[in-house]
Amino acid sequence: MNTTNLLVFDGLLLFSIVGLAWASLATTDERRSVILFMAFGLVLAVAWGRLLAPDVALAEAAIGAGLSGALLLAAVRKQSPGSSHTHANPDRNYSESGAKVVLQWLVTLLCAALAGTLAWALLHALSSAPHDTLPRAISDNLVASGVSNPVTAVLLNFRAYDTLLELAVLLTAVLGIFSLGQTTPGYQPAGPVFDGLVRWLVPVLILTAGYLLWVGAHAPGGAFQAGATLAAAGVVLRLTGRSRIGLPDGFVLRIIMAAGVGVFLLVGLTLLLLGRPFLGYPPAWAGALILLIETAAMLSIAATLLLAFVGGQPQSTAVNAAANRQREENSRC
Amino acid sequence: MINLASSILILAGLFFYLAGSIGLLRLPDLYTRLHALTKADNLGLGLLAAGLALHSQHLLTSLKLLLIWLAVLAASATSAHLIARQARRQETRR
Amino acid sequence: MTELLLLSATGLMLSLFLGLLRVLLGPSAGDRMLATQLIGTVGVGMLLVLSVLLDEPALIDVALLLALLAAVAAAAFTGQQEARHD
Numbered sequence: 001m002n003t004t005n006l007l008v009f010d011g012l013l014l015f016s017i018v019g020l021a022w023a024s025l026a027t028t029d030e031r032r033s034v035i036l037f038m039a040f041g042l043v044l045a046v047a048w049g050r051l052l053a054p055d056v057a058l059a060e061a062a063i064g065a066g067l068s069g070a071l072l073l074a075a076v077r078k079q080s081p082g083s084s085h086t087h088a089n090p091d092r093n094y095s096e097s098g099a100k101v102v103l104q105w106l107v108t109l110l111c112a113a114l115a116g117t118l119a120w121a122l123l124h125a126l127s128s129a130p131h132d133t134l135p136r137a138i139s140d141n142l143v144a145s146g147v148s149n150p151v152t153a154v155l156l157n158f159r160a161y162d163t164l165l166e167l168a169v170l171l172t173a174v175l176g177i178f179s180l181g182q183t184t185p186g187y188q189p190a191g192p193v194f195d196g197l198v199r200w201l202v203p204v205l206i207l208t209a210g211y212l213l214w215v216g217a218h219a220p221g222g223a224f225q226a227g228a229t230l231a232a233a234g235v236v237l238r239l240t241g242r243s244r245i246g247l248p249d250g251f252v253l254r255i256i257m258a259a260g261v262g263v264f265l266l267v268g269l270t271l272l273l274l275g276r277p278f279l280g281y282p283p284a285w286a287g288a289l290i291l292l293i294e295t296a297a298m299l300s301i302a303a304t305l306l307l308a309f310v311g312g313q314p315q316s317t318a319v320n321a322a323a324n325r326q327r328e329e330n331s332r333c
Numbered sequence: 334m335i336n337l338a339s340s341i342l343i344l345a346g347l348f349f350y351l352a353g354s355i356g357l358l359r360l361p362d363l364y365t366r367l368h369a370l371t372k373a374d375n376l377g378l379g380l381l382a383a384g385l386a387l388h389s390q391h392l393l394t395s396l397k398l399l400l401i402w403l404a405v406l407a408a409s410a411t412s413a414h415l416i417a418r419q420a421r422r423q424e425t426r427r
Numbered sequence: 428m429t430e431l432l433l434l435s436a437t438g439l440m441l442s443l444f445l446g447l448l449r450v451l452l453g454p455s456a457g458d459r460m461l462a463t464q465l466i467g468t469v470g471v472g473m474l475l476v477l478s479v480l481l482d483e484p485a486l487i488d489v490a491l492l493l494a495l496l497a498a499v500a501a502a503a504f505t506g507q508q509e510a511r512h513d
Contacts, residue, residue, distance in 0.1 A: 005429075006480075008437055009433075009436050009440055012437075012440045012443075012444070013440065016440075016443060016444065019447070020447065023450075031456055032459060035456065035459045035463055035504075036450060036451075038463050038500055039447070039463045039466050042463070042467050042470045042493070043443070043466065045470060045489060045493060046470045046473050046474060046477075048489075049477055049478075049483075049486045049489050050477055052483055054483060054486055054488065057474075057486070058485075058492060061489050061496070062496065065467065065492075065497070065499070065500065066496035069499070069500045070500065070502075070503035074503065185508055186508070187506045187507065187508055188506070188507045190502060190505075190506060191418070193410075193411055193414045194411055194498070194502055196411075197407050197408070197411045197498055200407075201404075201498070204404075204495060208492065208495060212488070215488075220485040221485075221488070225492075229492065232495075232496055232499060236499055236502070239499070239502045239503055239506045240502075336428060339428075340431050343431060343432075343435055344431070344435075346472075347438045350438065350439060350442045350469065350472065351442055353442070354441075354443075354445035354446055354465060354469075357445065357446060357465055358449055363455060363457050363458055363461070366449075366458065367461060370461050370465050373442070373465055373468055374464075374465075377468070377472065378468055378471060378472055381435070381472050381475065381476070385475055385479060388479065394484070394487065397487050397488075397491060398475070398487070401475070401487070401490055401491050401494045404491070404494040404495050404497070405468055405471060405497055408498035409464065409468065409497065411498045411501070411502075412460075412464055412497070412498050412500075412502070413461075415502060415504075416461060416501055416504070416505060418505070419504075420457045
């Protein structure tokens with residue numbers, strides 16, 4: 001397949017991405033901006049697919065199409081309670097004072113300088129270094145990694161440190177979310193049509209998450225994509241108005257939140273005690289250890305993303321049950 | 334023979350995609366646009382997926398394509414309903 | 428067959444642009460949401476065509492994920508948040 005045949009397609013794809021990004025940033029209406037951003041995410045997922053990066057495309061599809069849109073729409077709604085559409089805030093028509101103009105130009109110049117530096121670095125990297133050494137190093141050692149998908153091999157074996165630290169960043173983020181206290185209010189029941197969809201969608205999403213986790217060993221997929229899919233199942237449940245969205249209570253939830261980092265560290269330290277380097281898996285065990293770590297990471301990632309959507313600590317089951325009973329009584333009157 | 338059938342299905346799917354998009358652009362209000370959109374979702378993707386399934390001649394791939402079509406079918410009907418209901422509610426509130 | 432798939436990829440791109448026009452024109456948020464829905468379906472179609480064209484079967488999984496999550500945005504868009512009880 002000659003790639004020049006897709007030149008027109010590529011050009012138009014690029015144009016639509018830049019156009020959507022610009023439109024999303026340029027609009028002053030938050031809700032419009034969020035919808036444009038969702039369209040941007042959809043086109044971006046196609047672009048990653050076109051670039052033959054299905055791992056990234058999967059993550060973008062799950063996060064961009066499912067989670068970030070829902071999260072941002074909820075955030076917009078929280079900013080303007082009551083009415084669904086408020087614009088023309090008086091304080092947004094700010095006066096163009098001198099200091100503000102200078103600041104704007106300063107920020108513009110800094111952004112331009114940053115973009116220029118990045119472009120120069122990219123050009124430098126592409127022109128100077130022979131860029132096939134890294135792929136060759138990976139494919140040479142793939143046999144010893146325990147998996148046959150090179151992306152998973154890099155993420156969970158060769159550069160496992162990076163993934164461990166990424167999970168630590170997620171843990172820090174979820175601690176921040178927890179510190180916000182109780183959750184924001186849930187949703188009103190969405191009606192029988194959406195409920196009917198969700199009844200089969202949630203099991204299929206859970207199945208898909210398991211599939212992505214398992215397939216990650218030899219084909220595109222893995223813990224991040226699976227975790228995002230699992231979180232999407234929870235988001236869908238919350239949107240139907242249910243208060244139970246698959247998150248366990250208190251202590252178990254905290255264990256799940258920390259499971260990714262915890263299992264990763266436990267594996268690393270155990271290997272250290274056995275006289276191997278930190279996270280230097282023995283080749284015979286590598287496949288099983290990677291699957292173990294990825295399963296824990298998937299649960300942590302799903303809990304983190306879902307808690308970000310919920311926006312705080314979920315209420316305990318007892319409180320929920322009381323609220324549900326209250327609601328039932330209200331509807332009966 | 335199979336190639337021909339698959340080509341015809343793909344072209345038909347493309348036709349419905351374009352018809353749906355033109356309808357989305359040209360029709361006068363939200364409810365009529367909803368009607369145009371579901372053509373692209375249901376028929377466009379359905380025919381395209383059927384054509385590609387014939388082309389792949391692979392059972393698992395075909396089943397996946399079927400699942401994708403069914404998912405989009407359900408999602409499109411549901412979201413069309415949700416958006417129409419919200420538009421209606423906002424109209425009556427005004 | 429390759430020519431036909433190239434044609435469909437470009438045709439789908441045309442469809443995407445028509446949808447984008449509706450996203451930009453509006454006028455109501457519901458219209459924009461509908462057009463985003465179309466862009467999602469076009470994206471699914473594009474990924475399916477690309478998976479054959481580029482011989483990358485994993486793109487079908489990406490399309491599957493997009494298809495499964497297609498209703499989430501619309502539900503989040505129309506969902507009404509409850510008033511706080513406390």
